[in-house]
Amino acid sequence: MTSTRPLRADAARNRELLLAAAADEFAERGLDASVADIARRAGVGKGTVFRHFASKDDLIAAIVLDRVDALNTIGERLLDAADPGAALLEFLAAAAHQRQQRDLSFLQEAGELTADVKSVRTRMFDIVHALVDRAREHGAVRTDVTGADIVLLMCAPNYVTTYVPDAPPDLWRRYLAIIFDGLRPEGAHPLPHPPPPTR
Amino acid sequence: MTSTRPLRADAARNRELLLAAAADEFAERGLDASVADIARRAGVGKGTVFRHFASKDDLIAAIVLDRVDALNTIGERLLDAADPGAALLEFLAAAAHQRQQRDLSFLQEAGELTADVKSVRTRMFDIVHALVDRAREHGAVRTDVTGADIVLLMCAPNYVTTYVPDAPPDLWRRYLAIIFDGLRPEGAHPLPHPPPPTR
DNA sequence: CAACAAACGGACCGGGCGGTCAACTTGCTA
DNA sequence: TAGCAAGTTGACCGCCCGGTCCGTTTGTTG
Numbered sequence: 001m002t003s004t005r006p007l008r009a010d011a012a013r014n015r016e017l018l019l020a021a022a023a024d025e026f027a028e029r030g031l032d033a034s035v036a037d038i039a040r041r042a043g044v045g046k047g048t049v050f051r052h053f054a055s056k057d058d059l060i061a062a063i064v065l066d067r068v069d070a071l072n073t074i075g076e077r078l079l080d081a082a083d084p085g086a087a088l089l090e091f092l093a094a095a096a097h098q099r100q101q102r103d104l105s106f107l108q109e110a111g112e113l114t115a116d117v118k119s120v121r122t123r124m125f126d127i128v129h130a131l132v133d134r135a136r137e138h139g140a141v142r143t144d145v146t147g148a149d150i151v152l153l154m155c156a157p158n159y160v161t162t163y164v165p166d167a168p169p170d171l172w173r174r175y176l177a178i179i180f181d182g183l184r185p186e187g188a189h190p191l192p193h194p195p196p197p198t199r
Numbered sequence: 200m201t202s203t204r205p206l207r208a209d210a211a212r213n214r215e216l217l218l219a220a221a222a223d224e225f226a227e228r229g230l231d232a233s234v235a236d237i238a239r240r241a242g243v244g245k246g247t248v249f250r251h252f253a254s255k256d257d258l259i260a261a262i263v264l265d266r267v268d269a270l271n272t273i274g275e276r277l278l279d280a281a282d283p284g285a286a287l288l289e290f291l292a293a294a295a296h297q298r299q300q301r302d303l304s305f306l307q308e309a310g311e312l313t314a315d316v317k318s319v320r321t322r323m324f325d326i327v328h329a330l331v332d333r334a335r336e337h338g339a340v341r342t343d344v345t346g347a348d349i350v351l352l353m354c355a356p357n358y359v360t361t362y363v364p365d366a367p368p369d370l371w372r373r374y375l376a377i378i379f380d381g382l383r384p385e386g387a388h389p390l391p392h393p394p395p396p397t398r
Numbered sequence: 399c400a401a402c403a404a405a406c407g408g409a410c411c412g413g414g415c416g417g418t419c420a421a422c423t424t425g426c427t428a
Numbered sequence: 429t430a431g432c433a434a435g436t437t438g439a440c441c442g443c444c445c446g447g448t449c450c451g452t453t454t455g456t457t458g
Contacts, residue, residue, distance in 0.1 A: 008455055011405055035446060045407030050447065105362065145377070152359040153374065159358055160351040163303065164395045174392035175352065178344070181388055182381025189380055193373035196363045207425055210435060234416060244437040249417065399458105406453070415443085423436070428429100 015052050017042040023063055027099055031060065031106070061117055064106050068120045071095055075127035085140025088131045089180055092150070096157045096172045105155075125151060129198070142188040146195040153179055214251050216241040222262055226298055230259065230305070260316055263305050267319045270294055274326040284339025287330045288379055291349070295356045295371045303354050324350060328397070341387040345394045352378055 007015065021042035025033040035056055039046045053059040074094045081087035113121070129147030136143060157176040161167045206214065220241035224232040234255055238245040252258040273293045280286035306312075306320050328346030335342060356375040360366045 008404060010455070014405085032445095034444080036444090039407095046446095047407050047448085048405075051405065056446065149373070149377070152362055153377070156355045156359055160355055163351055167395065168392070171392055171395060174348070174390050174394065177388065177390050177392075178348070178352070178381040179378060180381070181386060182377040182379070184386055186386030187380060187383055189376065191373050191376050193367070193370055193376075195373065196366065196370060207434060209425070213435085231415095233414080235414090245416095246418080246437055247435080250435070255416065401458100402456090404453105404455080407451095409449095411448075412446100414445085416441105417443105418441075419437105419439095421437090423434105424432105425434080426432095428431095 011052075014042070014044050014048055018044065018049060018052060018059070019063060019066070022059055026060070026063070026102060031102060035059075060106055061114060065116055065120055067098055068124055071098075072120065072123050072127055075124070075131065079127070079130055079134070083140075084131070084134040084138040088135040088141065088150075089176075091128075091131055092154060092157075092176055092180065093173070095154050096176055099158055125198070128154075139185060141183050142185045144188070144191050145183055146198070148196050148198050150183075152196070153183075210251075213241070213243050213247055216243065217248060217251060217258070218262060218265070221258055225259070225262070225301060230301060234258075259305055260313060264315055264319055266297055267306070267323055270297075271319065271322055271326055274323070274330065278326070278329055278333070282339075283330070283333040283337040287334040287340065287349075288375075290327075290330055291353060291356075291375055291379065292372070294353050295375055298357055303350075324397070327353075338384060340382050341384045343387070343390050344382055345397070347395050347397050349382075351395070352382075 006012075018038065022033075022038045025038045025041055029037075035049050036046050038059075039049050049059065053062060071091075071094060075091050078087040078091050081090075125147065128151050132141060132145070132147045132150050135141040136145075156179060157172040157174075160175050161171045164171065205211075217237065221232075221237045224237045224240055228236075234248055235245050237258075238248050248258065252261060270290075270293060274290050277286040277290050280289075306316065312320070324346065327350050331340060331344070331346045331349050334340040335344075355378060356371040356373075359374050360370045363370065
């Protein structure tokens with residue numbers, strides 16, 4: 001355990017400024033927004049970025065960690081909701097709400113991951129699987145979809161809206177509704193391909 | 200009209216090699232695969248790339264044009280199919296089949312587009328709208344989805360599979376089926392957000 | 399308030415990118 | 429088959445990126 005003494009006041013403030021600026025910049029310009037731009041947006045020098053985060057990937061990982069962790073907290077709370085179908089829907093809404101798809105792609109793409117990131121990811125998978133299992137048992141979701149399916153479909157609502165310029169901020173709700181209707185048992189047609197492994 | 204005299208034999212061959220190599224490279228590595236890699240894969244020098252295409256964007260545009268055009272041809276053929284619901288599904292399958300989502304994102308993102316690209320795009324929108332209208336009138340698709348919705352959802356099946364490493368090549372069929380079930384009238388729940396404008 | 403470590407900032411570096419160019423090769427045609 | 433335009437090539441250019449480094453500033457502590 002690296003017993004780390006508390007940050008100096010200005011350093012702590014800058015760290016938060018950086019995280020916020022980076023999140024904004026990534027949301028606007030995608031993951032290849034430049035470190036220099038992020039620093040400028042936060043009002044600090046570029047060197048400061050690397051004082052707080054070992055590399056750009058490290059900065060991204062810090063953001064992802066925060067957000068997936070927040071999502072996990074929501075998910076865990078929903079695990080004993082009265083209506084499992086509504087709980088799953090709410091979880092997916094929460095995921096879409098904070099443009100989670102970039103986080104997800106980072107979680108998958110990044111070659112080797114920190115232990116932190118790995119653990120938060122498997123925890124998320126577990127939660128999704130549990131939510132889906134409960135919803136399925138409750139008859140709220142068709143019997144042939146798995147947790148792995150939902151993990152993949154999770155960021156689709158947000159993704160499709162990236163194609164419309166100046167999209168209204170909650171257009172994703174429309175596509176989440178359509179996709180969720182496709183997950184319901186009513187009117188389900190058999191699926192032509194087996195699900196991917198759980199991993 | 201630039202009345203262009205026919206290409207020399209080796210030049211024509213190299214052009215095809217380049218288009219094929221670029222399509223492969225873009226499919227594997229995404230749109231920021233380097234021009235140098237594309238040239239190497241095609242077995243030509245880097246300068247040759249720029250003799251055939253004014254810029255990297257121009258090369259991308261040429262590929263997109265080809266593929267969207269091919270898709271349009273399929274779409275037009277499907278316009279007078281016996282079963283409009285099946286026709287729409289088949290169109291979406293054709294779109295997913297050739298990893299159309301990168302094309303789509305280029306069509307939308309690229310700031311200013313060639314007249315060619317613009318025309319092929321509006322033609323595609325028209326075709327999708329016609330397919331959807333027919334399917335809706337036939338009762339194969341819920342009444343509250345529009346052509347614009349389908350244009351957006353078109354590449355989602357492919358997109359979601361990009362997250363699974365070593366995905367089986369037609370895993371997208373599974374997610375197309377789920378999404379298409381969400382488009383059917385049976386068991387449709389009202390949508391919480393109006394559709395985006397047609398443009 | 400003195401003094402020191404912690405934090406900061408921006409010039410700087412190496413590398414890879416898209417794109418250019420001039421010397422060289424090659425397919426076509428008379 | 430001779431000659432030339434069309435085509436090819438890879439070294440080269442300028443640019444921007446992630447990351448480093450060290451002289452300077454600043455919060456903290458006794």
